[in-house]
Amino acid sequence: MTNEEWESESTRYLTPRGQGRSDAWTEEAAENNRRGGQRLLAAGMVVPPPEVARALRLPEGEQVVVRRRLILLDGLPVELADSYYPPRIAAGTGLAEPKKVPGGAITLLAGLGHVAGHVEETVTARMPTEVEREALQLGEQEPVILLSRLILSGDDQPMEACVMTMTASDRVLRYRLRLG
Numbered sequence: 001m002t003n004e005e006w007e008s009e010s011t012r013y014l015t016p017r018g019q020g021r022s023d024a025w026t027e028e029a030a031e032n033n034r035r036g037g038q039r040l041l042a043a044g045m046v047v048p049p050p051e052v053a054r055a056l057r058l059p060e061g062e063q064v065v066v067r068r069r070l071i072l073l074d075g076l077p078v079e080l081a082d083s084y085y086p087p088r089i090a091a092g093t094g095l096a097e098p099k100k101v102p103g104g105a106i107t108l109l110a111g112l113g114h115v116a117g118h119v120e121e122t123v124t125a126r127m128p129t130e131v132e133r134e135a136l137q138l139g140e141q142e143p144v145i146l147l148s149r150l151i152l153s154g155d156d157q158p159m160e161a162c163v164m165t166m167t168a169s170d171r172v173l174r175y176r177l178r179l180g
Contacts, residue, residue: 014119014151016110017103024104025071034074038081041068043098045091048161052084055150055161065090067105070135071164077136080165086158089114106151109159117154123147123173128165136167143168 012024021027029036045063047053053060064084071079083105085095094101094108101108106116128136128144136144145168151160 010119010121010149013104014106014116016107016115019103021103024106029073035072037072037075039070039072040098040100041070043067044096045087048084052161052163055148056084056086056158058086063087065093065096067095067101078167080132080135081162082164083160083162085160089159105160114153114159116151116159118152118156120150120152121147125168132165136165138167145171145173147173 012028015024017023022030023038025036025038027036044066046066047061048056048058048064048066050060052064053062056064058064064087066085067083069081069083070077071081085105089109089112090096093112095105109115124146125143126146128138128142132138132144133140133142138144145166147162147164147166149160149162149164150158151162153159
């Protein structure tokens with residue numbers, strides 16, 4: 001088998017930011033003459049859904065650090081993003097606090113010595129729940145795209161499991177495959 005590497009538009013979201021740089025979403029939106037932002041809905045310790053516990057290789061029922069955000073584009077909601085972190089790397093850090101993390105979570109984790117080495121992403125689509133429909137201001141027949149991302153360290157230890165529920169309208173997810 002040849003050496004294959006998936007390269008996606010997600011790369012900027014997996015790379016630590018330099019000092020003083022804004023988060024990746026704000027920067028990407030600005031490049032398109034738009035205004036990106038986010039509203040932190042919750043941060044702290046929770047028992048994650050079973051699929052998240054499995055992804056993080058934790059026993060069901062063990063608490064993790066969660067950050068729940070509403071992602072905005074030009075002031076309108078376009079995504080719900082729930083990021084879950086193993087307590088061994090995130091408990092007691094800024095990720096567990098209900099405040100903005102300068103440069104984003106990836107930058108904070110890198111500063112703690114946790115650098116992304118591998119990423120697994122799964123994309124699905126479905127109709128939204130009533131809570132998602134309301135938060136994203138969707139109509140009755142508008143579907144959502146779910147992007148589930150698992151970030152692993154260079155030694156394949158789970159660092160973050162993120163579930164993003166996105167509006168499907170005008171959304172493009174682009175992946176490129178580099179061979180060799």
